Amino acid sequence: MEFPLFHLDFLNNRILIAVIAILHVLINHPLAVGGIPLVTLLEWQGSRSGDARWDELAQRIMKTFFLITTTVGALTGVGIWFSTSLVNPVAIGSLIRVFFWAWFTEWLVFVTEVALIMVYFLSWKRSLESPEAKKRHIRWGIILSIASWITMVLIVAILSFMMDPGNWMSQHTLVNGFFNPIYAPQLAFRTTLAMLMAGTVVLSLTGWFCRRDEDLRLKAVSLVSRWSLIWLPLCAIASYWYWQRVPGAMRANLATAVATQAFSNWHEAMLLIMITGLGIVLLLLTAGAMTSPGFRVPRYAAVVPALVLAGCLGSFERVREFIRKPYAIGQYMYSNGIRVQEYPLLQRDGLLAHATYTPVREITSENELQAGQTLFTLTCTRCHTVNGVNSIRVQLNRMYGKQPWEKDKIAQFISTLHTSRSYMPPFPGNARERQALAAYLVSLQTGGQLPGAQSVGIGQLAAPPAYDLNDPDATSDPTQERIP
Amino acid sequence: MSPQTPFPRDIPLPLPAPEPLLIVLLVIAFLAHLLFVNLMLGGSLLTVFYEWRGLRKPAYDELAHEIAKTVTVNKSLAVVLGVAPLLLINVLYTIYFYTANSLTGLAWIMLIPTITLAFVLTYLHKYSWEAMRHHKRLHLGIGICASGLFLLIPFVFLANATLMLFPDRWFSIQGFLSALSVPSVLPRYFHFLLASLGVSGLALVGYFRREQYDFEAHLPGLNRQEILKQGYTLTLGASCLQFLAGPLVMVTLPSHGFSAAMLGSIGLGILAALPALWLIWKELQSPLPGKRFIQIGGLLSLTVLLMVSGRHLYRETALASHKHQMQIRTASYERQVQTAAAEAKAAEAAEASLPLPELGAKTFQQNCAGCHAAQTKLVGPPMTEMVKIYGSKPADFKAWVQSPGKKRPDYPQMPAFPQLSEKQLEGLAVYVLNSKH
Structure with missing residues (x-):
């Protein structure tokens, strides 16, 4: 309503967040949060056993982690900001108002982490000069591990807040937002998962980095498998705890979240596949832990656990994103960027009466389609496209088939869609607007496309909405902190 | 403001801290970010330049390699130090910033893969220095690609930073390329590019003038004094050209953002730069340059601080009236929201008592x-x-x-x-x- 809206009519906006965020998590969890402590452990193993091959292996793994985290890892982290600012500016803008200091602190830790990672990686060569230097270097590894984990401690608060703001709803303070109901279990889950995944990633890398030294490979496979086996049960307990804290209404979304609406009946099959995958992980890790010259886990099989867990983490993130629907911020703001509190006003007067970016204020039979398109842009495009991923035409085809769609039927459906699709927000407009939106949707049966503000701009605007600009209170700032 | 100017409503949540505190943080954090961006871009250009000179005079190749090693460190710091200003811009200029992002959306999101690629190429360039010693031109090509990407990236940021200032131009923007045509974008780009070169020239002097840096051992065949003078020459040249770029920026900026404080800040910045330039000139005449580095660095830092403050003051003045209008509308809308919510609650209560x-x-x-x-x-x-x-x-x-x-x-x-x-x-x-x- 208050922003010109970026829209990708084929790929769907959300794909930006999905690709960037999942890539970021897949790098951050195993390579930074879990990876640094494991590399430090390998380095310590070298110093303890006096076998320099461990140190060399640790250094090579660290170089891989360093190059990936400081390029793709760092940029996808920034990319999450960039993409959310395009996809749902109101939601991210509100989150920043609430969590500014958490994010600012996270930034301080983040700067420390980057400085430490450069110290740790770039001083490796010098650490070989003496046992004392090595000891100091290992200590840097431990400090860096703690810094990496603290970044997770901070960011998880924000992620879990989006699912359930808890006490923040009655009192908007940072502390109330930070210690929300899902915080502790999600942190436990992500921490243990990161450690476990780091084990599986290093397990995959041993096949490559020890390709000329089978003896070292077997030793490394055994050590790293044992590391992973410690974390696996802890991760299982943490995920159960997490699941217990997910609000009931969200659990109802699970089937669609796991397998999309078209395949929601298959979600049990998907869960079965995941459980089988995790069983294979457990089996391979146990085999890895028992590795000896007579009992070897083949190199290619050592890659499997990392792939399975990457798949699980990817779908976990999708589920987490999905099950918080219909909200962007639980109970406070719907995923269309409109606050729950705004609904009575918008449903009474109509959304177009109050929107800034609309060419239409008063719907007539001439401008009905234009009004409908604007309504679609403002209320539907944060999740739907016309032609691409989660296309509204495909959805309507599924519901109403090939025969000509009926405007009244669709308008009636719009008024109750949030009841039959519990992951969708209610329509934030009045009856006349439902008619206009339905008319536009009917017009899409025979084609049509919807460009975003990034290509066509904001276009012609209607006269501004009616504001009570002369009210004596009007100059006092609603946020009360702007003007002293 | 033109009749086409939109006055959107702000997000109705309080700022997380008093506005002046956030502004001071923004100016400082932005300055730190900018310093490393300058070093990254300028360093990348210097690497390519010296590697190219190394084709004729191989001693320069090692100098290029030395500079390349600093670029990867500076780029990591540039990114991580960019997060705080991003956060502060988000919270202080929510409506302006996100609107600009959206209007330049594709270019904005393409920054992520582009910068990633530039970084990967920069690492490749640095780590393949020995391995590609016999494929020098190909190696130089990698460096040029990385620098080329670094040169493109600022256009997107500057288009966004400029669009933020002018809500009255938003209606005329259709995509990133049309945002480039907002008059002050190109002058600001050259202003920024010259700053990068100036900062990097000075950093070159700072890096190689250190006593503990064993110049002869690291860079045989080169003369320390000569390299220092090359650094100074770059800074002097770039800074003198700023006397063209700066006024060009000033004349292309719409007048409604000018204020006495802003002009004063910029003017003081120029005044601080003049003695610095004179000192650089003295250094270039000296047989043993490097002694006046601290004074020069101090004066030019002061210049940059004053310039960045001036830039901020311009933004504040340019947006003041629009911001005020926005606040009034936000307050009015929120009152309507409250009234309607109260009505709905009453209706709900009435409904509960229905048969x-x-x-x-x-x-x-x-x-x-x-x-x-x-x-x-x-x-x-x-x-x-x-x-x-x-x-x-x-x-x-x-x-x-x-x-x-x-x-x-x-x-x-x-x-x-x-x-x-x-x-x-x-x-x-x-x-x-x-x-x-």
Whole structure:
């Protein structure tokens, strides 16, 4: 309503967040949060056993982690900001108002982490000069591990807040937002998962980095498998705890979240596949832990656990994103960027009466389609496209088939869609607007496309909405902190 | 403001701290970010330049390699130090920033893969220095590609930073390329590029003048004094060109952002730069340059601080009136939101006191009619079938509505309705099960 809206009519906006965020998590969890402590452990193993091959292996793994985290890892982290600012500016803008200091602190830790990672990686060569230097270097590894984990401690608060703001709803303070109901279990889950995944990633890398030294490979496979086996049960307990804290209404979304609406009946099959995958992980890790010259886990099989867990983490993130629907911020703001509190006003007067970016204020039979398109842009495009991923035409085809769609039927459906699709927000407009939106949707049966503000701009605007600009209170700032 | 200027409403949550504090943080954090961006871009250009010179005079190749090693460190710091200004811009200029992002959306999001690629190429360039010693031109090509990307990236940031300032131009923007045509974008780009070169020249002096740096051992065949003078020459040249670029920026910026404080800040910045330039000139005349580095660095830092402050003051003045209008509208809208919410609450209370059949009919219309009709199957079965199943068992009916299972293989599963009150459920049971359709 208050922003010109970026829209990708084929790929769907959300794909930006999905690709960037999942890539970021897949790098951050195993390579930074879990990876640094494991590399430090390998380095310590070298110093303890006096076998320099461990140190060399640790250094090579660290170089891989360093190059990936400081390029793709760092940029996808920034990319999450960039993409959310395009996809749902109101939601991210509100989150920043609430969590500014958490994010600012996270930034301080983040700067420390980057400085430490450069110290740790770039001083490796010098650490070989003496046992004392090595000891100091290992200590840097431990400090860096703690810094990496603290970044997770901070960011998880924000992620879990989006699912359930808890006490923040009655009192908007940072502390109330930070210690929300899902915080502790999600942190436990992500921490243990990161450690476990780091084990599986290093397990995959041993096949490559020890390709000329089978003896070292077997030793490394055994050590790293044992590391992973410690974390696996802890991760299982943490995920159960997490699941217990997910609000009931969200659990109802699970089937669609796991397998999309078209395949929601298959979600049990998907869960079965995941459980089988995790069983294979457990089996391979146990085999890895028992590795000896007579009992070897083949190199290619050592890659499997990392792939399975990457798949699980990817779908976990999708589920987490999905099950918080219909909200962007639980109970406070719907995923269309409109606050729950705004609904009575918008449903009474109509959304177009109050929107800034609309060419239409008063719907007539001439401008009905234009009004409908604007309504679609403002209320539907944060999740739907016309032609691409989660296309509204495909959805309507599924519901109403090939025969000509009926405007009244669709308008009636719009008024109750949030009841039959519990992951969708209610329509934030009045009856006349439902008619206009339905008319536009009917017009899409025979084609049509919807460009975003990034290509066509904001276009012609209607006269501004009616504001009570002369009210004596009007100059006092609603946020009360702007003007002293 | 033109009649086409939109006045969107702000997000109605308080700022997380007093505005002046956030502004001071923004200026400082932005300065730190900018310093490393300058070093990254300038360093990348210097690497390529010296590697190219190294084709003729191989001693320069090692100098290029030395500079390349600093670029990867500076780029990591540039990114991480960029997060704080991003956060502060988000919170202080929410509406302006996100609008600019959206209007340049594709270029904005393409920054992520582009910068990633530039970084990967920079690492490749640095780490393949020895391995590609016999493929020098190809190696130089990698460096040029990385520098080329670094040169493109600022256009996107500057287009966004400029669009933020001018809500009255938003209606004319159709994509990133049209944002580039906003008059001050190109002058600002050259202003920034010259700053990068100036800072990097000075950093070159700072890096190689250090006593503990064993110049002869690291860079045989080169003369320390000569390299220092090359650095100074670059800074002097770039800074003198700023006397062209700076006024060009000033004349292309719309007048409504100028203020005495802003002009004063810029003027003081120029005054601080003049003695610095004179000192650089003295250094270039000296047989042993490097002694005046601290004074020069200090004076030019002061210049940059004053320039960045001036830039901020311009933005504040340019947006002041629009911001004020926005606040008034936000307040007015929020009052309307409160009033309507109170009305809705009253209506809800009135509804709860309706007789059960009426309440049930209303609840049905609002929650069930999308899928259920009186006599025909829509998505779910008709009411006539419900009467058959639950006619004498209203408790079972209510339990089903609250948490339905899956009964019919040929129907989609019904969602649960935990949001319905006991009263609404009661009404619904009365309405549905007593219906004689």
